[in-house]
Amino acid sequence: MPAHDVLIIGAGLAGQRAALAAAQAGATVAIMSKVHPVRSHSVAAAGGINAAINISDDWHSHAYDTVKGSDFLGDQDAIEIMCSEAPTEVMHLEHIGVTFHRNAKGELDLRAFGGASMKRTAYVADITGQAILHVLYEQLLKHHDTVDRFEEWFTTSLIQDADGRCVGVAARDVRSGRMETFAAKNVILACGGAGQAYRPTTNALIVTGDGIAMAYRIGAPLMDMEMVQYHPTTLVENGLLITEGARGEGATLLNCDGERFMEKYAPNKMELASRDVVSRAEQTEILEGRGVGADGSGIYLDVTTVPRKRTLEALREIVNIGKDFAGVDITREPIMIRPGQHYIMGGVKTDANGATPIEGLYAAGEVACVSVHGGNRLGANSLLDTLIFGRRAGEHAAERAKGLSMPPSDDEQLRRDSEMIDSIISRERGGRRVSEIKEELGDTMNQYVAVYRDHEGLTKAHEIVRRLREETDTAWIDDRGTVFNQDVLGAIELGYMIDCAEATVVAALERQESRGAQFRTDFPERNDDEWLKHIDISANGAGPEVTYSPVTITQWQPEERKY
Numbered sequence: 001m002p003a004h005d006v007l008i009i010g011a012g013l014a015g016q017r018a019a020l021a022a023a024q025a026g027a028t029v030a031i032m033s034k035v036h037p038v039r040s041h042s043v044a045a046a047g048g049i050n051a052a053i054n055i056s057d058d059w060h061s062h063a064y065d066t067v068k069g070s071d072f073l074g075d076q077d078a079i080e081i082m083c084s085e086a087p088t089e090v091m092h093l094e095h096i097g098v099t100f101h102r103n104a105k106g107e108l109d110l111r112a113f114g115g116a117s118m119k120r121t122a123y124v125a126d127i128t129g130q131a132i133l134h135v136l137y138e139q140l141l142k143h144h145d146t147v148d149r150f151e152e153w154f155t156t157s158l159i160q161d162a163d164g165r166c167v168g169v170a171a172r173d174v175r176s177g178r179m180e181t182f183a184a185k186n187v188i189l190a191c192g193g194a195g196q197a198y199r200p201t202t203n204a205l206i207v208t209g210d211g212i213a214m215a216y217r218i219g220a221p222l223m224d225m226e227m228v229q230y231h232p233t234t235l236v237e238n239g240l241l242i243t244e245g246a247r248g249e250g251a252t253l254l255n256c257d258g259e260r261f262m263e264k265y266a267p268n269k270m271e272l273a274s275r276d277v278v279s280r281a282e283q284t285e286i287l288e289g290r291g292v293g294a295d296g297s298g299i300y301l302d303v304t305t306v307p308r309k310r311t312l313e314a315l316r317e318i319v320n321i322g323k324d325f326a327g328v329d330i331t332r333e334p335i336m337i338r339p340g341q342h343y344i345m346g347g348v349k350t351d352a353n354g355a356t357p358i359e360g361l362y363a364a365g366e367v368a369c370v371s372v373h374g375g376n377r378l379g380a381n382s383l384l385d386t387l388i389f390g391r392r393a394g395e396h397a398a399e400r401a402k403g404l405s406m407p408p409s410d411d412e413q414l415r416r417d418s419e420m421i422d423s424i425i426s427r428e429r430g431g432r433r434v435s436e437i438k439e440e441l442g443d444t445m446n447q448y449v450a451v452y453r454d455h456e457g458l459t460k461a462h463e464i465v466r467r468l469r470e471e472t473d474t475a476w477i478d479d480r481g482t483v484f485n486q487d488v489l490g491a492i493e494l495g496y497m498i499d500c501a502e503a504t505v506v507a508a509l510e511r512q513e514s515r516g517a518q519f520r521t522d523f524p525e526r527n528d529d530e531w532l533k534h535i536d537i538s539a540n541g542a543g544p545e546v547t548y549s550p551v552t553i554t555q556w557q558p559e560e561r562k563y
């Protein structure tokens with residue numbers, strides 16, 4: 001049985017950064033991913049990464065913008081750590097080979113991003129995630145003597161010992177269908193978000209909430225799950241993302257009257273207000289009949305305001321996306337977009353070292369909630385979050401491993417998971433297909449748990465999610481084989497997504513106010529007296545249990561948020 005000091009589930013930016021840090025701290029490391037690491041969803045990150053590296057900038061300003069962007073729900077101690085460590089982290093990336101864009105003077109160039117008081121987003125054209133992910137992958141190869149890779153292995157469960165400590169995982173080799181137990185002194189979850197619980201979403205098919213659900217199932221609390229980010233610029237046709245970098249470079253938003261409507265909603269920051277504000281403004285324009293397109297469900301993003309040469313140089317991916325997926329040359333005409341599900345601010349509750357309340361279990365990246373994004377994440381702060389807290393989790397777990405002996409092996413969970421998989425594969429046709437349930441889940445979340453929410457819609461969503469959970473018990477799949485059986489993995493992922501969706505709906509019902517990404521039309525005001533607190537969701541036998549935890553405030557008292 002494989003046994004390591006630190007076992008990392010996920011090989012996106014958070015996982016690879018954690019692996020590098022743990023290996024450099026002397027730990028034996030295993031890194032597991034259900035897809036090849038460079039196909040992890042981080043590869044899609046486009047616009048850039050924030051850091052106060054300009055000499056006229058200051059990390060305090062970055063931190064304040066982040067706190068304000070979070071609608072004062074972010075924990076300020078964690079935000080201070082992220083923003084103060086950002087410049088060193090970005091320079092580290094530069095030194096290990098990330099080819100950040102440079103200006104005419106040869107300095108690292110910075111672009112404008114939403115909610116930021118100055119230009120502080122470092123970027124590699126609009127392929128920043130891909131550039132960083134490949135460099136980390138290469139760097140990790142240097143540690144081949146202490147880092148074992150389990151590529152295309154799918155984790156099915158976390159394993160606990162009799163005292164509740166996390167001591168490993170059960171996993172399935174996607175290529176062969178073989179199950180294996182992995183022992184570890186520490187497990188770091190770096191499994192990414194849960195965007196596929198929505199339809200459409202900007203997130204890849206693999207982003208199915210696995211880490212969140214696996215942690216939740218063994219008793220780890222989830223925090224801020226009601227905070228789901230709708231990105232202002234996703235393609236009407238299919239939800240694909242047009243990076244905020246476009247607006248950072250000067251693209252504008254127009255309604256059917258050709259009006260730059262953001263003047264009404266955020267006169268100072270206009271299109272570069274925070275994402276929750278811009279998405280709500282767009283949705284309001286659409287609902288009030290000023291949308292564009294045949295059914296009025298879109299908004300125009302006009303990139304022709306950006307010099308063509310600059311667009312072709314710094315936004316080349318979205319030029320291709322426009323052509324390939326909407327048939328639009330964005331250098332010559334506006335493209336139709338609308339708000340679409342993009343990111344979850346919530347996740348597994350951790351401290352600033354990535355530790356969860358379950359001993360031996362860490363989480364970092366989109367799977368985790370530290371909480372640096374609170375009610376709304378600023379664009380280009382997620383890559384930063386993955387790297388800062390990935391590194392800290394890797395270092396902390398490596399240090400903790402030094403004082404521990406390897407936990408004894410136990411195949412009990414492996415046996416249970418093997419039986420679960422066999423039972424899915426052997427189900428007779430009769431119930432619904434897994435894919436149908438997934439579609440209904442996504443449509444439901446997108447209808448009722450979106451930019452605008454209310455009690456009635458959320459209650460309906462909760463009823464539907466509970467029914468869908470029951471239907472998964474008889475849901476059937478086509479593939480009965482063992483080699484690359486993505487069908488059976490899809491059935492397991494559906495269960496993970498339903499856990500995430502239920503936690504989101506329950507938390508959204510609970511929070512009776514409007515803050516950040518949660519806008520309740522039945523409670524349209526922010527209410528700091530009652531709701532300046534985190535909502536924590538834990539699994540208990542009867543369903544999700546709600547508790548609260550305080551928001552950490554250090555330097556910035558809550559104030560009215562204006563852009």
Ligand SMILES: Cc1cc2nc3c(=O)[nH]c(=O)nc-3n(C[C@H](O)[C@H](O)[C@H](O)COP(=O)(O)OP(=O)(O)OC[C@H]3O[C@@H](n4cnc5c(N)ncnc54)[C@H](O)[C@@H]3O)c2cc1C
Nearest residue numbers: 010011012014034042046047048155192365366380382383
């Ligand atoms: C289109 C797009 C553009 C974006 N652009 C930006 C940007 O410019 N700047 C920014 O800051 N943020 C951006 N974001 C957000 C950011 O990319 C993500 O939040 C971030 O990359 C998540 O990284 P991660 O390491 O947490 O997870 P991921 O990169 O999603 O990696 C998750 C890993 O977990 C593995 N995994 C999951 N489940 C299992 C399992 N059961 N068993 C084994 N392995 C598993 C996966 O294989 C994968 O390796 C963007 C997001 C999208 C969708």
